[in-house]
Structures are given as C-alpha cells and as structure tokens.
Amino acid sequence: MxxxxxxxxxxxxxxxxxxxxxxxxxxxxNLRYFNVTIDGxxxxxxxxxxxxxxxxxxxxxxxxxxxxxxLTKIYHPNIDRLGRICLDVLKANWSPALQVRTILLSxxxxxxxxxxxxxxxxEVAEEWKSNEQNAIKTAREWTERFAQ
Amino acid sequence: MSKIPxxxxxxxxxxxxxxxxxAESCSYGLQDLDDITMTHWNGxxxxxxxxxxxxxxxxxxIECGPEYPEKPPIVRFISKINLPCVDQNTxxxxxxxxxxxxxxxxTYSMEILxxxxxxxxxxxPNRKLPQPPEGETFQFH
Amino acid sequence: MDAIAQELDQLExxxxxxxxxxxxxxxxxxxxxxxxxxPDNVPIASSPNSSGYDMTDSLDxxxxxxxxxxxxxxxxxxxxxICQLPFINPYTTICGHTFCRTCILETFxxxxxxxxxxxxxxxxxxxxxxxxxEKNYNDIFPAPIIxxxxxxxxxxxxxxxxRGCKWIGPRxxxxxxxxxxxxxxxxxxxxILDQGQVCGQLTxxxxxxxxxxxxxxxxAKCGEKINIVTEEHHLKxxxxxxxxxxxxxxxxxPEKTFDSHxxxxxxxxxxxxxxxxxxEWRGSREVLSQIHSSECVFVKLSGYFELQEAKMxxxxxxxxxxxxxxxxxxxxxxxxxxxxxxxxxxxxEIMDRDRSTDPSRLxxxxxxxxYIQLMMEFEVLKTDLNRLRSLASEFELNKQLVTALANENxxxxxxxxxxxxxxxxxxxxxxxxxxxxxxxxxxxxxxxxAPQPKxxxxxxxxxxxx
Numbered sequence: 001m002x003x004x005x006x007x008x009x010x011x012x013x014x015x016x017x018x019x020x021x022x023x024x025x026x027x028x029x030n031l032r033y034f035n036v037t038i039d040g041x042x043x044x045x046x047x048x049x050x051x052x053x054x055x056x057x058x059x060x061x062x063x064x065x066x067x068x069x070x071l072t073k074i075y076h077p078n079i080d081r082l083g084r085i086c087l088d089v090l091k092a093n094w095s096p097a098l099q100v101r102t103i104l105l106s107x108x109x110x111x112x113x114x115x116x117x118x119x120x121x122x123e124v125a126e127e128w129k130s131n132e133q134n135a136i137k138t139a140r141e142w143t144e145r146f147a148q
Numbered sequence: 149m150s151k152i153p154x155x156x157x158x159x160x161x162x163x164x165x166x167x168x169x170x171a172e173s174c175s176y177g178l179q180d181l182d183d184i185t186m187t188h189w190n191g192x193x194x195x196x197x198x199x200x201x202x203x204x205x206x207x208x209x210i211e212c213g214p215e216y217p218e219k220p221p222i223v224r225f226i227s228k229i230n231l232p233c234v235d236q237n238t239x240x241x242x243x244x245x246x247x248x249x250x251x252x253x254x255t256y257s258m259e260i261l262x263x264x265x266x267x268x269x270x271x272x273p274n275r276k277l278p279q280p281p282e283g284e285t286f287q288f289h
Numbered sequence: 290m291d292a293i294a295q296e297l298d299q300l301e302x303x304x305x306x307x308x309x310x311x312x313x314x315x316x317x318x319x320x321x322x323x324x325x326x327x328p329d330n331v332p333i334a335s336s337p338n339s340s341g342y343d344m345t346d347s348l349d350x351x352x353x354x355x356x357x358x359x360x361x362x363x364x365x366x367x368x369x370x371i372c373q374l375p376f377i378n379p380y381t382t383i384c385g386h387t388f389c390r391t392c393i394l395e396t397f398x399x400x401x402x403x404x405x406x407x408x409x410x411x412x413x414x415x416x417x418x419x420x421x422x423e424k425n426y427n428d429i430f431p432a433p434i435i436x437x438x439x440x441x442x443x444x445x446x447x448x449x450x451x452r453g454c455k456w457i458g459p460r461x462x463x464x465x466x467x468x469x470x471x472x473x474x475x476x477x478x479x480x481i482l483d484q485g486q487v488c489g490q491l492t493x494x495x496x497x498x499x500x501x502x503x504x505x506x507x508x509a510k511c512g513e514k515i516n517i518v519t520e521e522h523h524l525k526x527x528x529x530x531x532x533x534x535x536x537x538x539x540x541x542x543p544e545k546t547f548d549s550h551x552x553x554x555x556x557x558x559x560x561x562x563x564x565x566x567x568x569e570w571r572g573s574r575e576v577l578s579q580i581h582s583s584e585c586v587f588v589k590l591s592g593y594f595e596l597q598e599a600k601m602x603x604x605x606x607x608x609x610x611x612x613x614x615x616x617x618x619x620x621x622x623x624x625x626x627x628x629x630x631x632x633x634x635x636x637x638e639i640m641d642r643d644r645s646t647d648p649s650r651l652x653x654x655x656x657x658x659x660y661i662q663l664m665m666e667f668e669v670l671k672t673d674l675n676r677l678r679s680l681a682s683e684f685e686l687n688k689q690l691v692t693a694l695a696n697e698n699x700x701x702x703x704x705x706x707x708x709x710x711x712x713x714x715x716x717x718x719x720x721x722x723x724x725x726x727x728x729x730x731x732x733x734x735x736x737x738x739a740p741q742p743k744x745x746x747x748x749x750x751x752x753x754x755x
Contacts, residue, residue: 063399
C-alpha cells in the first residue's frame, strides 16, 4: 500500500518547515496517522499548555477531511469530553484545497476564539455564555492540570 | 485500504451507535463519556423471536483493549444466559466456542459481534435451550 | 526526523514504480473519469529491485503515470492546489482558479460537490452538456495552453533513476525516453529456453541481446554461477576473488572491501584537507598526518573557515526559508486564501461581510433560487396592483354617478317644495271660495227662509275632505 504523493509532500513540509507552536509526526507503522501537539495560544486560557492530538488521513483524503481528536483533556465549548472537535472545516466546509497544516492552524485559532454559540460540549458552552469569567478560570485550571 | 487507527475506528463505531444507524436488535455505547481511551462499553441484545430468548433484553460489557481492532474485545454477559459459548460462572463469551472471536478480523465491529451473538442464540440447537429466570445476573469477582 | 525523511524517500521511490493509464497524446491522464482520485495507489511490484519503468504492454499502450514523476525543482505556483503537484491537463474555473482536470472533477464527486475548492463558488458543470440546454457551457474549461506548455516543459528525472539512469529532461519527452531510449526500462525477455518456453523475465534493455541474459555462466574470478544481469552486482558486492590493486600500498583487495580499504590506507595519495581554502599539497596519508598537517597554514585556519562557512550556510538556509514563506503567502493571497496567516477565514468571506452591508451589492449574493422566488413575488404584486387600479377607476365612476344623483335629488326636492307651495296656495284659494260659498248660501237661506239640510251636509263633507 503506497501513499499518495500529496501526503508525502505534506509530511515532508510539516517536518522540514513546521508551523510555530505545532508539531505533527507520522507513526512509523502508519504514515497516515499523526501524533500532533498544539501549544495553547498566548492570550488564551490555554496559554502555557501543550495539547496532544491525533490525526488520521482517511483513504479518500484529500477528497474527505482529515479526522482529528484531542487526546489531552481540555475545557472548551467546541471540544467534547472525548476530544472530538466541532469545526466547520473538518465537516461540511472541508475543501480538498485545504491541508493538514491549515487544519491544525484552524484548530489553534479555535483555541484562541471559542464559539459557545455552536457548541459540542453543552455544559461548557452554557457556562461560557452565562459566566464567561468562571469558564475561562476553569479552562485555565484544566490547562494546568492536564496539559503540561 | 489503509489501516484506520484504533481510536478513529472506535469513534466511528461510537457515532454509528449514538446516531442509531445500526441494527435495531442490538445497541452499544460507552460506559463513561469521559473515558478518552474508549475502552469500556455497554451492549444490549434483544432476544431473537421464536426462541426461548424472545422478548428478553440481555446486557453485556465489552472491553476494547489497546490492541483493538487487531485483537478482539473481551465480551461478558451481565444478564444470565444459558448458551454454550458463555461461561456459566463468569458470563464471559468464550473465544474457543464462538468463531467470531476466534477468527476475529480488524474489519469487524462491536455491532457485528453483538449481531453474531444474537444469531448464535437463534441457531438450531441453542434456540430452545432452557433459560434461567429473567433478571438474574452473573456474579463478577 | 531523519528516519522519517528516509522512509518518505523510500516511499517516493516506490511510487515511481507504479503505473496508471495516462496520456493526452503523451501526457494527459486517460480514463480519469472512472478512476478514483488516488492516482498513486496502485499496488507496487514486490521485488525491491523493480522500482522503475517496465514495458509489458505493446508500445502504443504503454501507460505512464505522470503523478509518479520526480521533478528537478517544483515552482510552487505551478502546483495544483488539490494534488499539490505540477498541473496535469489544467482546467480553470470561472472564478479564475486552476486545477488538474482529474482533481477538480474528482472534487465534484466529493462531499464538497460542484464548488470551487478555493472560494466555494458554485460551479455549473455537466460532462455531456447538450447544445439545446438553456446554459450550454461549463463553468470550468481548459486553462490557457501556455500553462500546459510550461508544466509540460518542467524538468523531470527518469522513472528508472533508482536503477541508475541519470536522464533528466522535459516532462513531455519522458515517454519517448522510457519507451525508446532508456537502457534501464525493463522488457520481458523473449528468448526461448531449452524446454521450448519463453523466458519472460523482465530485463533491462541494456542486457537484451542475441543471447538470453539469464543464461548462467561461471564467474571468471570465483567460479560462482552468475548471469549477465547479476554480473555487475556480483563483482562489486559479492565476489571474494575480484581483486583490485591499491595504488598506494600495492596490495590487492577484493572489490567489495576496496572502498573501505581506500578510506584508511596509509600509503594512498590524498590531498591536503585545506585544499578547499587553497593548499595545493598532495601526498600519502602517512606524510599528511605526520608532517604536512602540522605545517600547513590552511589547515590551521580551517577551523575559522569552517565556522564562517557554517554561518554562511545558515544564512543561505534562512534566506531560502523566508523566500519560500513569502512565496506561499503571495500564493495564498493570489488564490484568495488567508489561512497561512493563521486565520481560517477566506478572503472572499471577509469581502462578503463588507458586501452584505452595501445594498447595491445585494444582488451579487442572491442565489438563483432566491431570485426566481423574488421574481414570482414581484409578479404577484404587479397583478395585485393592476386589479387595484381598475377598482379605483370604477370607484371614481361611481363617485361621479353619486354626485349626479345628489344634484338631481336637490333639484327634485326644490321642485317638490314648489309643488307643495303651489298646492297649499290652491288649498287656501279653495277654502276661501268654500267660505265664500257658505256665506252666499246662508244669505240665500235667510232670504228664502226655507232651510235645505241635505245640501249643507254634503258641502260639509266636501270641506272635511279638503
């Protein structure tokens, strides 16, 4: 089973010219399966945290979006307890012109700007809307507890 | 086909179970939605009609280890059942007597497993096996 | 990281070995409408030596998958945004973006549907569009020919590079090279064996000749069984008796260990390590280490030189990286994306936001469906208005009629009044005449002294009636 050239080129670039604050390394036994880390963006409650994710490029990639999930527990209205992410470019708004790189950047941007109006984790979103101060405090605590 | 990693396969199975896209005669779901490793699952099987299992609902636990789906999950009945492939002391489904487990393939899923167990209940010699009264459970130790 | 890069290199080599039907003339993918997107996912041959190009079909049908080519250098601007390789049979959208034909058509079958992958504009496309259709053109069409020419002219390496072919040439000539001239392209060996069967083994062109290249013979040095195909490999890597004399120490070593000997032989002549900085000295390694290196000024300075060189290389690398980043940013901007700047918003989306506040641009955003609906509503309103207009004119008419009637009514009233006045004056006259008559009669009765009751009662009745 060989890898489409596009995946080879994307991987080469991710390794040789990484995005600041993001790493993505393919598994040795499955080059479509990546270990990803994203640093919490500065100015967000996730600042100082290092978040682990996993990413898989399905057979039909790039016609279908990559599958991504947080492995580190995170308090965020658009990320559920199993680490699943609610992000338009991962679902309906995927386009084959997007790349692993751009997706990871979008996830990083999601950490900077949570969107409680389109929630995946309902309790978190409620808290975010009713008591944002407290929600941000919890997010900061979780970052210290789980994302070090 | 490339090999889908364990976690993404389990997420797919979970989504199928959550959305109720699977068969109606069985269901499954995560025991704990905070379990980021997605190891422990609950399953139910609706007893097949025209058998001594008719109208009974059997609960099971399914444990998908780190090597799932290369290796089959560990399946255990909670509801008491009289079936040759189920250990009568622990409720464990015995791989040696249940081909779906002994010749497990990575393309199988928990749904296939539950449906195969249901088929096993409805198969010729097992269909009319006398069953313990409803509501009894196996004792874990 | 290095391990990964190596692995990727290995994979890249492997992908060269795969084939899939391609060729517009020589270069366009064939059968692309039916094949899935994964153009590289063809099982590779199992033997590790086979990564290269094999001719198993007739010459005309020889398929070459252009996607497996290795380019000498890839200008980012000529890459398809989908497969990220130089365009193959490029097609352009009405929104001005260009993709490989296979890639954009495959996108149309994906969940994104008939939309531009870069700005998500709806694209109208039908493979077999009829001239009779209302809209008989597609929203994607072949890119300007100059683009195909530029991409077809990109320099590529031979698909047999891993077998030793050093050829580099323009992409349009790769097929010509592989089929007609590359010595490393493999063909089935056509020699008839003793048992009457065809040999059939895939063999590089350079070994094909009058004799079957798979016929075994004894190695002239060691006597082991070899054939023409394996001879080179055997002599270089396996044969223990293929001696090679060292120019320095005059001793003989088997070829397979010769390279390692050369690297440590004390007598062999080498150049001064300071040669890159200008030292012309040449001599045996022994003398170098014992005498020259302690005297040579260039060697003493080499540490400094190396430091300078390393710094310079760092700067060159940094420069290269910055250049590539600038080019990606420029690329993103021209393609209408801003994703690489850390935002997932597309430029068009940002513009849309501005646009929505500008009413004159409102219609730009309308979908055809909405437009039709609006048109229908407009028609309904128009008929309503017409009906109201006719009703209004009717009402005007009625109003005139009513005024006319009112006027007439006043006239009639006046007349009636006149009549009443006339009537009452006549009654007064009659009453006066009656009174006059009664008086006359009573006078007459008095005069005749004979009362006549009957007559008076009838006249009284008459007075009552009036």
